Amino acid sequence: MNYKKYVEQLKAQLLNIQASPQYDLVHCDIGRPQTIEEILDDTEEFISTQYEGMEDFKVWEPFKEFYQHASWINFGWIYLGQHSNSFQNPCGASNIYSVLSVYDPFDVYIPQENRTIYVPQNQRLNQPFKLYNEYRVFDRIAIENETHIAVKFLRKQELPIFYYYIFKTKSYYKMSIGFDEYLELLLQTRGLGPWQEFFIDDSNFRLDLARAEQFLEDLELLFPEVDRTIFESKLAKKRAININSYSQNPLESNEKQLDATALGVDSKNADRKTLRDSNLPEKVVQNIEDKSMSFSPARPSMNYQKYIEQLKTKLLEFADSPQYDLVLYDIGSPYTIEAILEDEKFIATEYEGMENFKVWEPFKEFYQSAMWINFVWRYLGQHSNSLQNPCGASQTYSIIGLYDPEDIYIPEQNRTIYRCEDEWIEQPFKLYGEYRIFDRITMTNENHVAVKFLRNQDAPIFYYYTFKTKSYYRMSIGFDEYLELLLQTRGLSPWQEFFIDDSNFRIDMARAEQFLEDLELLFPEVDKTIFESQLAKLSGRC
Secondary structure (H helix, E strand, C coil), X not given: CCHHHXXXXXXXXXXXXXXXXXXXXXXXXXXXXXXXXXXXXXXXXXXHHHCCCCCCCXXXXXXXXXCCCCCCEEEEEEECCCCXXXXXXXXXXXXXXXXXXXXXXXXXXXXXXXXXXXXXXHHHHCCCCXXXXXXXXXXXXXXXXXXXXXXXXXXXXXXXXXXXEECCCCEEEEECCCHHHHHHHXXXXXXXXXXXHHHECCCCCCECHHXXXXXXXXXXXXCCCCCCHHHHHHHHHHHHHHHCCCCCCCCCCCCCCHHHHHHCCCCHHHHHHHHHHCCCCHHHHHHCCCCCECCCCCCCCCCHHHHHHHHHHHHHHHHHCCCEEEEEEEECCCCCHHHXXXXXXXXXXXXXXXXXXXCCHHHHHHHCCCCCEEEEEEECCCCCCCCCCCEEEEEECCHHHHHCCCEEEEHHHCEEEECCHHHHHHCCCCCECCEEEEECCECCECCEEEEEEECCEEEEEEEEEECCCCEEEEECCCHHHHHHHHHHHCCECCHHHHHECCCCCCCCHHHHHHHHHHHHHHCCCCCCHHHHHHHHHHHHHC
């Protein structure tokens, strides 16, 4: 992004607000540009020399570029004109911290106590430096509002992850956008509150639909030149998630309900209109979520018993068809809750620091319906595939294999090693922040799906590993969505690559187009629009 041009555009928009009698620009302070020398000396060199273990510390390159055009961004405005908002006067704000405050903040917000404490420099230097896996305030939004945006840095990952904090729930929610997308949307909305909630990527977050609709009205009233379709499509997604929970209507809508569940598409036309008409960058189009906060308990899990029955039925259809070769079929018997709790107790008692360990609740429910899923099939009929015969596979690990694996895959060496139980007990247990194989997909291909558990987050994050690049890529779907897509495609390869949410990933367009042809040939009842819209978005990265 051209950050110099960005800051100039933001200043021009704020000056327009100041010049209008319909607005009150309560405050506006965009800090002077920092020189690269200041950034290197005051932040990078300071942290790398003053804190033990941080000798190799570097400021993230996009931050270096951005802060050379503004030391900080701080503004707040209120709309004074006539409006139909029954909630409050439309307003907008942002308070983006300086680069040193992001990395080494003087003011530390204590979420549990809803207060900020000042930590003098000499006290900070006497403390172990906590940068990685910590929430660092990035945009306070408004001083009097403890809802804020935080970033989290991982030691082995350059890009920070953005989170949205809500004091009402005292929780952080992962966002689906990164730094450039955040700035672009801040510019388009002028910080109209609370726009950030449209971009929350967490199934535990629930949107206040009435407030979201009011946001759309405010956006159209105040800034009619902004294309609202991307927000409207995300609102459609949120409605679908709120209404079509899997437990209420599990897998009973001709297998099309995932349109809204996984992607947030109102209909075929709505999603294509979004892609066609949106003025936002392609990555923003891909990653926005819905706004306006209404927290309710996480949606109930899907009916896993019914899911397994449906999957068995579909796989056994292969066995009866001369057009398919069902090479492998093995769905494990149900695992008892007693056995799951026994495994839970084993980890909690045998491994240091895991005393409070609990198996994730949806996994407890799922594995009571099947201990594992293991199948491979090939299509033998006529087809136009010039790449390879259409095939599908899945090999989801057992619950104990997932949490406490004896077989450890070494990505760099493309091989698996076996660790004896006594060796595991003698070593520190590594569960959190580690990639744990969930679906091996097939024994002959080391591409696989892994999950990562975070200590302060219940739901695991799904990743896709490709041996070709020897890299993990974050996926845009969770557990229930993964199962639903596995059912719809019967594991047709490579369906997982349509749901990778990582700008570094490049999809093989020819292979993806062939997948769509195979899907239509083999399973014509499946609605392809979810894959077509994903491909349209992913193609923007090529």
